[in-house]
Each structure stands twice: as C-alpha cells, then as structure tokens.
Amino acid sequence: MTERRVCRARQAVVPLLAAGALLSGCGVLPGSAGGSPGPVVVMTWAPEDTGATNMPGMIAMAQAFEHYVNDTGGLNGRKLKVLTCNEHNDSVAVSQCAQQAADAHAVAVVGSYSEEGGTFSTALESNDIAYLGGYGITQDEFQSPLSYPVNGGLPALLAGSGGQLSRLCKKVALVRPDTITGDQFPIFLDQGLTAAGRPVARDLPAQDDASDYTDVAQRAVGDNKASTCVSAVLGDHTSTFFDSLRRLGDTPPKVRLSSVIGSVQQSLVDATGGPHSPLENAVVTGWYPPASDPKWDEMKAVVEKYAFSDDRIDVADPGVQTTWIAYTVFSKVIRGMEKDTDVTADTVQRALDRTTKLSTGGLTPDLGWTDTDLLNIPDHARLVDSKVTYQVVRQGKLVQQGSGFVDVAATLRKASSFH
Known part of the structure; x- marks a missing residue:
C-alpha cells in the first residue's frame, strides 16, 4: 500500500512542480528537509450559500485555528496554511475542491462537510490525501481507507x-x-x-x-x-x-x-x-458534550481571540465543534512526528495509521485508527467512535x-x- 501511494504521489506531484524545483526520492517539495521549512498545507471544505444545509462555521473555525496555531509556535516550527473551498452541495464542486487540494500539495483535508461522499472519497484516494474529521454525513466516510473519522456520524x-x-x-x-x-x-x-x-x-x-x-x-x-x-x-x-x-x-x-x-x-x-x-x-x-461543558473552554477562548467578530461561528454548532476536534487531532499528530520528518500526504497518513489513545480532552473518547481501534462494524470499517x-x-x-x-x-x- 505504501509503495503504491508513493508511486502515485510521484506521478501526481511531478507535473505540478514549479520550474527549478528540486526533487528528492518521491517528490519532496522545496522548503522541506534541508532548507527553510515551508508551511503545512491542509484544506477544509463545506457548503455555503446553498438552498440546503450550509456549514460556513466550519470554514471559519478552520481559519481561526490557523491563526491560533501560527500565533503559538506553529507545528514543529512550520506554519499551518489552511485552504478553504465552498463545495456547494454539489459533486462537481467538491471534485474541484479536491483537485485544488492536490494542486496545492495539501497533506490532508481536515474538519470538512460534504454529502457527496462517493465523489470526494474517490478524488482524495486518487491523490492519496487523507480525510480527517469529516462531519460523518455519508457512509463513504466510514469506508474509505483514507478516512479518519472523529465521531460516529x-x-x-x-x-x-x-x-x-x-x-x-x-x-x-x-x-x-x-x-x-x-x-x-x-x-x-x-x-x-x-x-x-x-x-x-x-x-x-x-x-x-x-x-x-x-x-x-x-x-x-x-x-x-x-x-x-x-x-x-x-x-x-x-x-x-x-x-x-x-x-x-x-x-x-x-x-x-x-x-x-x-x-x-x-x-x-x-x-x-x-x-x-x-x-x-x-x-x-x-456526539459531544453540550456547549456549556467546560471542556469547550479552549475552543471558546480561541474563537473569542481570533474570530470575535466572525458571526459564522456558533460554538454550539456540531460542525464547528467537529472542525475544532479535527484540527486539534491533526496538530497533535503532526507535533508527534519526528521533527526532521518531511510532512507530506504520505507521512501524515502513516502517522495517522499509527495513532492510538489520542486524547481530545474528553470531547470524545480517546481516538486512534490502528487495527485495534477499528470497531469492525459492517459497512463502516473505519468507524472508531461509537459513543x-x-x-x-x-x-x-x-x-x-x-x-x-x-x-x-x-x-x-x-x-x-x-x-
């Protein structure tokens, strides 16, 4: 599986590199090992301004978390760069979002919402990009080998x-x-x-x-x-x-x-x-404790400081809460990697695959996606949190x-x- 991912990563990354970029092994981007570290790029997508369900608060929470992380030292010395995309409750639009993530060399899609599970799962799998902490609205989020759910959907x-x-x-x-x-x-x-x-x-x-x-x-x-x-x-x-x-x-x-x-x-x-x-x-x-629970105090403090005037964020909204949890998990996983490890889509997947007993401060049961963490529920092979x-x-x-x-x-x- 790793060798296939590496080869596909090479095929996807090489044509997109700017002229003069240096390659090492399977396409390490400039600014990784051996130079000034570039940002860790991720994407968050959600529907906005549609006639059905909208989740603008998830986009806003991702942006607030970006400011919070970068204001408190980054991720092992690297900045976090959050790309956002409106997936419009539309299969074509979410495919375009996935392609934007691939073009920008995003290492994961984090804390996102889409009802087009079959479409985005296929698109992300073809580019070997992990989907961490989706909202859990589609069955595909609990079947794709590159999906890492944080709730039971x-x-x-x-x-x-x-x-x-x-x-x-x-x-x-x-x-x-x-x-x-x-x-x-x-x-x-x-x-x-x-x-x-x-x-x-x-x-x-x-x-x-x-x-x-x-x-x-x-x-x-x-x-x-x-x-x-x-x-x-x-x-x-x-x-x-x-x-x-x-x-x-x-x-x-x-x-x-x-x-x-x-x-x-x-x-x-x-x-x-x-x-x-x-x-x-x-x-x-x-899925989680009520918004009045003190376990949400850190999230509320971040929103207060970095998104005080952003009326898209409702701290009681489960989409906002899911995005907060997903980014909390992501930052812990990245900070747990060896500091000289190149942070790529492949190394992030491998780190997630090794993650177990990761605490979210009581907002969820401890999370992990090793074989022992998976609950073996038919048609929901990736489900790890059934509470x-x-x-x-x-x-x-x-x-x-x-x-x-x-x-x-x-x-x-x-x-x-x-x-």
Whole structure:
C-alpha cells in the first residue's frame, strides 16, 4: 500500500512542480528537509450559500485555528496554511475542491462537510490525501481507507436517538430528507427502537429545502398523543418543520419533539423563544458534550481571540465543534512526528495509521485508527467512535441527560448487518 501511494504521489506531484524545483526520492517539495521549512498545507471544505444545509462555521473555525496555531509556535516550527473551498452541495464542486487540494500539495483535508461522499472519497484516494474529521454525513466516510473519522456520524446519532426515544415514546414518527442519504436514516433509528422492544418509526420523507412542511407535520402528529414522539432530522430546514408544526391547529401539539444535534442546537432553541421555545423538553442526541461543558473552554477562548467578530461561528454548532476536534487531532499528530520528518500526504497518513489513545480532552473518547481501534462494524470499517451523548432542552438550554457517553456499537452492528 505504501509503495503504491508513493508511486502515485510521484506521478501526481511531478507535473505540478514549479520550474527549478528540486526533487528528492518521491517528490519532496522545496522548503522541506534541508532548507527553510515551508508551511503545512491542509484544506477544509463545506457548503455555503446553498438552498440546503450550509456549514460556513466550519470554514471559519478552520481559519481561526490557523491563526491560533501560527500565533503559538506553529507545528514543529512550520506554519499551518489552511485552504478553504465552498463545495456547494454539489459533486462537481467538491471534485474541484479536491483537485485544488492536490494542486496545492495539501497533506490532508481536515474538519470538512460534504454529502457527496462517493465523489470526494474517490478524488482524495486518487491523490492519496487523507480525510480527517469529516462531519460523518455519508457512509463513504466510514469506508474509505483514507478516512479518519472523529465521531460516529449520522448512523451513531440516529441509533442513539432510537435508544433515547425508546425510553419515552410508544410511537415515533421520523421526518427526514427524501434523498439517498436520508433513505439510510430509518435503518439506524429503527434498530435503536427495536432493540428496546419498540415498533419501528413511521417514515415520513420530505423535501429537504422546502419552505413549508404543514402537510408532513400533520401526518407526523397523527392522533396527537403525548406518548408519540416526532423526530425531525432535516438539517438547516428542521427549524422550518418545527415552525409548521407549531402553527397546526389552535393548541400546541402534545407530541414530544426530538432530533439529533446539527438539526437542533442551542441557537435554534434561542431563536424560537429560549425558555418559552416550543422545543422546551425536546430530546436531542449528540456526539459531544453540550456547549456549556467546560471542556469547550479552549475552543471558546480561541474563537473569542481570533474570530470575535466572525458571526459564522456558533460554538454550539456540531460542525464547528467537529472542525475544532479535527484540527486539534491533526496538530497533535503532526507535533508527534519526528521533527526532521518531511510532512507530506504520505507521512501524515502513516502517522495517522499509527495513532492510538489520542486524547481530545474528553470531547470524545480517546481516538486512534490502528487495527485495534477499528470497531469492525459492517459497512463502516473505519468507524472508531461509537459513543453519543443524550441531551434535553430544559429552561431553554440544551443540557446533558444522564451522565457521560452512551455506546451504540451493538446497535450499529445490527443496523449495518440488516442494511
């Protein structure tokens, strides 16, 4: 595998080198060993200004982290250079982003979001570029040998949500995107429900960029009993669904509301009334501790100092949090490399492949991607973190429900085998 990567790296890098550049072995760039060290180049991509889910905060968090690292000594004496790219929720655009990363000799794509998993995984594999800390929205992120996830993705959230709802509801209605990605949602939620003896959810696919959800909201509420839970997982448009739900009839729905982090977060609770929000008492499954947890203090301090006026960053946004964790991991891995090692896409992959028991300060379980760290979940071979947190909206704040992480590995194995 290493020899193939090295040869492909040579083929990809040589035509792109500027005239007069010196090559050593398989294409060490000028400014590496034997000269003034150049920057460590990475890329972060995410969709911005689209009609569906947007993640501008991930781009902004990557830029803030760049300033933070370079202001505190860099990475083993080298500057960090973060390239950003708007992938537009589009397969062509994300291919172009991947090509830009390759052209710039990026050593990894870090802390990014794209629903075009098949496209970007193929593009990165062809250029031997690692994908570290993706959002976890696509199955490809848990299958590509060059993917290094830091959470359990949407599968873990949905499996965990099924377990969380099984304690509260006799029936569940799931409102989710009518997309190929959305088609996977019921599989994992249902496994979480049935593991606790509950019936599968009523599956209600909906347009993921609609301006009104009155029809699907009426179907979700059904006979409007308090023993029914309505779970909406529509990304940015989850707020539109809950607004349609709120406007049904003359009285508030009796059903219990639910979602996963990313579709519901603290900013949505604030925007819909805080303690008086219709989301009061809603339950939410997340990957990480709530934003109020002191474990996020370092991230908040970095945002305060390096992105104070950047309103793209919401410290409670799981995309922003994932990017922070991914860059924290990346910087630790690079600083753990021998100082005379050339930092290239190949050496970064090898360093990641050797990483185990890497602490994120309690934001996730310790991470690693060695053979002993992989959880051997069918169709999710790269998954190393199967733990989630249960949260609830109380007095207008998302707070922890119960204590610590909940492991959903067994549920994921059953769901993956069923799929």
